[in-house]
Amino acid sequence: MTALETAVDTLLEHADDGPVAFDGIRLESDGEETYTLSTPTIERDGLEAAVLRDVLTGLDDLEPYVRNWYHWQVRTGGEGTARRAFLRWCEHAPRSTDETQGAEPGDESLTPPERDAALETGIDREWGQLAITARFLDNDDPNGERVYDCWHVDDADTALEELEVLDEPRDARKIATTDEDGRYRPLKTAPTLRSGWAFTGLSGQELVDTVGFIYPATIANWHREQRGNLDVDHWVDTAARQTGIYDVIDELPREALNWLAEACCVDSQCLRRREWEYDAGDDLEPAGGDGPFPCREPCSLVVAAARKWAILESETEKTYELELTTSEWNQLADLIDAVADGRVDDIREADVNDGANRYRARYLRAKRFDDGELDARERSE
Amino acid sequence: MQALVIAAHGSHLNPDASDPTYAHADTVRETGAFDEVRETFWKEEPHFREVIRTLESEEIFVVPLFISEGYFTEQVIPRELRLEGWNPEKWDSDGTSATEVTLEVGDAEKTVHYCGPVGTHDSMTDVIVQRAETVTGDHDVGEGVGLAVVGHGTDRNENSAKAIEYHTERIRERDRFDAVQALFMDEEPEVDDVTEYFETDDIVVVPLFIADGYHTQEDIPEDMGLTDDYRLGWDVPSTVDGHRIWYAGAVGTEPLLADVLLERASDAGATLGDALERIRRDTTHNDAGAPESDSSHARTNGKPVTDS
Numbered sequence: 001m002t003a004l005e006t007a008v009d010t011l012l013e014h015a016d017d018g019p020v021a022f023d024g025i026r027l028e029s030d031g032e033e034t035y036t037l038s039t040p041t042i043e044r045d046g047l048e049a050a051v052l053r054d055v056l057t058g059l060d061d062l063e064p065y066v067r068n069w070y071h072w073q074v075r076t077g078g079e080g081t082a083r084r085a086f087l088r089w090c091e092h093a094p095r096s097t098d099e100t101q102g103a104e105p106g107d108e109s110l111t112p113p114e115r116d117a118a119l120e121t122g123i124d125r126e127w128g129q130l131a132i133t134a135r136f137l138d139n140d141d142p143n144g145e146r147v148y149d150c151w152h153v154d155d156a157d158t159a160l161e162e163l164e165v166l167d168e169p170r171d172a173r174k175i176a177t178t179d180e181d182g183r184y185r186p187l188k189t190a191p192t193l194r195s196g197w198a199f200t201g202l203s204g205q206e207l208v209d210t211v212g213f214i215y216p217a218t219i220a221n222w223h224r225e226q227r228g229n230l231d232v233d234h235w236v237d238t239a240a241r242q243t244g245i246y247d248v249i250d251e252l253p254r255e256a257l258n259w260l261a262e263a264c265c266v267d268s269q270c271l272r273r274r275e276w277e278y279d280a281g282d283d284l285e286p287a288g289g290d291g292p293f294p295c296r297e298p299c300s301l302v303v304a305a306a307r308k309w310a311i312l313e314s315e316t317e318k319t320y321e322l323e324l325t326t327s328e329w330n331q332l333a334d335l336i337d338a339v340a341d342g343r344v345d346d347i348r349e350a351d352v353n354d355g356a357n358r359y360r361a362r363y364l365r366a367k368r369f370d371d372g373e374l375d376a377r378e379r380s381e
Numbered sequence: 382m383q384a385l386v387i388a389a390h391g392s393h394l395n396p397d398a399s400d401p402t403y404a405h406a407d408t409v410r411e412t413g414a415f416d417e418v419r420e421t422f423w424k425e426e427p428h429f430r431e432v433i434r435t436l437e438s439e440e441i442f443v444v445p446l447f448i449s450e451g452y453f454t455e456q457v458i459p460r461e462l463r464l465e466g467w468n469p470e471k472w473d474s475d476g477t478s479a480t481e482v483t484l485e486v487g488d489a490e491k492t493v494h495y496c497g498p499v500g501t502h503d504s505m506t507d508v509i510v511q512r513a514e515t516v517t518g519d520h521d522v523g524e525g526v527g528l529a530v531v532g533h534g535t536d537r538n539e540n541s542a543k544a545i546e547y548h549t550e551r552i553r554e555r556d557r558f559d560a561v562q563a564l565f566m567d568e569e570p571e572v573d574d575v576t577e578y579f580e581t582d583d584i585v586v587v588p589l590f591i592a593d594g595y596h597t598q599e600d601i602p603e604d605m606g607l608t609d610d611y612r613l614g615w616d617v618p619s620t621v622d623g624h625r626i627w628y629a630g631a632v633g634t635e636p637l638l639a640d641v642l643l644e645r646a647s648d649a650g651a652t653l654g655d656a657l658e659r660i661r662r663d664t665t666h667n668d669a670g671a672p673e674s675d676s677s678h679a680r681t682n683g684k685p686v687t688d689s
Contacts, residue, residue: 078437081437082434082435083437170403170407173403177396178396184394184395184396186392186393186394186424186425187426188425188426212427212435216426216427216431216435217426217427217428217431217432217434217435219435220431220434220435221431221434224434231488241460243452243456243457243460244452244456244457296431297430299426299428300393300423300424300425300428301393304393304424
């Protein structure tokens, strides 16, 4: 029995239990051992079972619909789950209206015949720094089964032979742990995912697991957002429920939250889009960013950093007097900018024109430090 | 469908902190006993707060990968999981006897079986003993050997010491080691004085910690005099005051700990088939000596071994 015949038999069994309507195909028993079949281009009724079977297996126009139905309704299942919605998104398949309330405008869905053609060469999507391709497992003997490839967007033009090829989702943990320089990535959605690897031929579940290891919980929260029911916890709620050493974070001044958001929760630092604010109806000044994944509450890194700032902000401000040339004053700004923008390692060793150059910093320290501290006097007023 | 969620501390600074969590999760995955197995962390992702929504299973067994009942198991994890109606009294525990409580969560239509931590389960006693076997490479270790079970101490949580003493007493009752002693980092009896508590030449030291980190890889080896500087590593065994100290490193890295995770879920009603027997078979020493892949790590605890 061919894959198509198996799909048709299964479809007929389902039609006997009730009307089938899925992605453009509709099949219904009329109770007198005949059936009504329709797609956007075909309308047939009064079909006896044997004729219906011949039509379904014989008409090329119907094949994409049957294979599509079998893949999603039998092979994939998981009606209403984030897994299914994500895999449908991967190939621009239509999703139910309650699953697209938060969808981007212009994200048009494709019909089964359109997707059939596209899946032969592969449908590309991006999920953060991941490039995902959905394609047919076997183009020569297509049965509708999809497999997925997943790699870094920066490797889009890199030959597979040059990449570390992986097929076990758990291998993604290692990829997500350190950046290109081998430094630990405590924030999985930091835009520092290293490249040089490729998962190929993943099943749908394996793709979801792989994405789950690289960007944990992003599919679940995206799905909630798509359905319009993302549960956002604003700063005041998250701060209020902390205990232990984090109990102090609700003492962080309101204006400091703006600086915190500007420091941590912007596109250059995190692929998540901040949906939480100071409180409902009380927005923070910085924009939430354009990240692809919704951020529904301050993460553990923000909470830990907020603790530090809550303690630091309890200090009183003082005025200091110290001697600096104009260039030295400007150099302080260069140094802060270089650290804040993460470009310290990019400054060339001999580039003494850059205020954050190591020799420039060492010279300033040699000249202006006394006993390991900037030589300054506290001004008493 | 049923899922196992392993709730651990994790770290913002140290990528190794989650290694035992992942290792034990993978061991459980390979049994196929659960439709889903998920790691979740206080300091890593997925965070406790967002883990339940990542699961399709209706029945979820949450096992804290923590040593004792206390702040994390009683306050932080239940709060962040949004366990509805949670109260530590629901565990009806004396500090080491929590089993499970079944509750709903606030952000999904799921049933959560919230289990006691791995550290206080009776089968943890076996893990400590197996850790001693692993570090000595002797399946029958015991005769002529003393065993020290090391904990943090009571400055942070009195249940922490209770868990140490509970297993110490259980091992003592087996009459396998010449002596079994609970020692602590921050209170009497102190691990610094380890050799004063044993008359045997050989002393196996097993810290009851989940992951190797600052305490197990820096503090304790230096406190016991295994090395003057943890960065230089230490021998296993090392000779201190005429005793040979077999320092095991964190008990939480022992493969058999995966068995405790399953036992916790089983006690809470998970359907496991033959997974328990299979995990015991795969993570228990079948013959004398430690599994090859394991012993090299245990002998050096990931640190260089000096030639002293």
